[in-house]
Amino acid sequence: METSFVQTLKAAVTQEWDAIKRGNFWKLVLNHTVTPELYRDLMIEIYHYTKHNSRNQAATAMVEAPDGLLKFAYHHAADELGHERMVIHDLESLKLWDSATLQRKPLPATEALIGYLYFVAFKYGAVARLGYSFWAEDVYEQIGDALGKIRSDLSLADRNMTFFVAHAKIDEKHIDQVNDCIERFAKTSEEQALVMQVARTTIFLTGQLLEQVAAQHAK
Amino acid sequence: METSFVQTLKAAVTQEWDAIKRGNFWKLVLNHTVTPELYRDLMIEIYHYTKHNSRNQAATAMVEAPDGLLKFAYHHAADELGHERMVIHDLESLKLWDSATLQRKPLPATEALIGYLYFVAFKYGAVARLGYSFWAEDVYEQIGDALGKIRSDLSLADRNMTFFVAHAKIDEKHIDQVNDCIERFAKTSEEQALVMQVARTTIFLTGQLLEQVAAQHAK
Amino acid sequence: METSFVQTLKAAVTQEWDAIKRGNFWKLVLNHTVTPELYRDLMIEIYHYTKHNSRNQAATAMVEAPDGLLKFAYHHAADELGHERMVIHDLESLKLWDSATLQRKPLPATEALIGYLYFVAFKYGAVARLGYSFWAEDVYEQIGDALGKIRSDLSLADRNMTFFVAHAKIDEKHIDQVNDCIERFAKTSEEQALVMQVARTTIFLTGQLLEQVAAQHAK
């Protein structure tokens, strides 16, 4: 039986996640009691890139793409607009947010992720960016155990985790649309190579984001 | 009584339209029988820029802007996606469309309008682009007499003019939103100067588009 | 004998210049005494776009292009850096410059030219921009009579016209390089169509710049 491109992509993503799970962030979260400061520092990086995810999704319109794909990109961008405010809400609900924190520059991996995704938008366009959406929308499958440990160690309720709760719900709907878009719009081997390249590059940067957060809390 | 920025903008736009109406396109349409070829050549230029209007609207997300304005830009971009196909439909309904026509490059004024609006998107952003939406959404008020003459000379039914009919309807809703966005998001004198600059530049280019179409049919 | 692309391009440019010379700016300059204010208003628009010409030349590096062409673009960009200061110098030498003048926004045609050339840089790249260099470097052949009339009416010495004097000299060298680059790098019909499109669009906008300056001084 032939392997579809989506299956190949899925396998590559799983392999990258396996590597991330052998890293220091995962060890820190699973083998030690998670501190409020670790959670805060993680959420701040999430805040930084989330602020740009809607924008760099819509900005893919800089590059010629089929209408059906742009329609998805616009709606998806609209769905994610302002989600970084949930991060602030969640940190405030735990008294972990302050204005000094807000001023901190993103860590290098976060900065690279933000910049790279704008590059993807204006240079590669909407088909290529599907490589990011593909795994980002499906992230809860991978981070469930770490997130559960954080929740339990910090006794977090749903109202302290609105960012993750809301996204888990939204993403359920999105993931099918992303798969569908990949099947419809990433047909040539060149397009598929680009989707794969963006998937691998963004998951690598996200893994490094976690490592850099962990390095701030090295035991 | 103080004059609001929207009123100042409206006055500037009206002045530009008055100049356009003293031009050759208006004379050609109002003082001579409109030929199918003139209508076709006009619609082809409209086809060219319409193909990009949704895209350069969404691409404004390249530049930092308030969420409320981006939300408008995304939805507006989604509303206008694929509208160039109405132009094809209308020309086909009149047997005025052929593939050679499709291959023609845009006229210089159309090309400049398309390129300038991408520049506005990636360099100035969503606030500045409101200067284009402001008058483009309200265009039917200005072009009513010329459009009526074309319709009458060519005995066009609504089904031959779906592009204009659909837009007149959509734009009724949009114009209030555009005015509202200008009032909410173009507050500093710098922002207002940018909105004005984009309004004047795009209406100038559109006027030239009409002149260049007219020049192809000079009597 | 076959007509080369450069010859075709040259013919198109000449045709555009002929149209410009039938316009109001040419009439105003050749049939009336040129006022200092007309010269100043012309030079201010030249100031505006000149400020960006070096930049949008180098910025073509955003798009993949052969090294030989980029090398030309970089050196050419370096040669033109800061030339807008010559305009200030020239106006100051005639006591025609003041800070209020400096604050004026470019006229619509100038603004469109500036924006379009950044779009060309960012989206089409260095080959396409040769269409602008092609005629802009060779402009003195076309504007000689108008420039001579301005010089004579205002009794300008070389030291009041450093911008034009310097450019005439630099451009002599550049024009051969531009022709050479077009022959080497604009080989496919697609590339040549793009060069032609940029040539026609930028000369159209420049013609309109002249018309809009003239309109401010209509007799």
Next chain:
Amino acid sequence: METSFVQTLKAAVTQEWDAIKRGNFWKLVLNHTVTPELYRDLMIEIYHYTKHNSRNQAATAMVEAPDGLLKFAYHHAADELGHERMVIHDLESLKLWDSATLQRKPLPATEALIGYLYFVAFKYGAVARLGYSFWAEDVYEQIGDALGKIRSDLSLADRNMTFFVAHAKIDEKHIDQVNDCIERFAKTSEEQALVMQVARTTIFLTGQLLEQVAAQHAK
């Protein structure tokens, strides 16, 4: 005595290099015999990003910057144009180059570095990119020991290492210019923060490039 920004930057860069030297690439090179394949795989990644370094340097002209800085950027870009061909030359001199190798996509860290630098060019401009030049021009101080080990293990002559030999020479001149530009053009705390952010992000990505090359040859 006050610490200058260049000293602060230098200290940050040294700290990042120290971290890289504790990584797997350094261990692999210094503690094991370097294989031709490791050298080839390193050089291929260098090939990929070098191909873009001239371009994303010139493309900084997209963003307003002082003429003195753009002049540096243009000349620097011209100096580095085509240097990726030295990599091909070096690998060919060792019979390590083949066309299949050429087709390989950059590793994720290399891809992120390339994309991020175009983002820096397009969005932040020439001042910010000095953060990359600052440490990249001075890299030989840091990589001397690893490079010496590679040279010795593979018995490389200067003619097999033209890329590194040429760069070491060019960069001697450049580093003073870069320091000078930082002192002249990165004066506000905002500008300096941007230079620092770009320095840290690009050195992080380069470190990861080395790690990913090492991972392909894990012992």
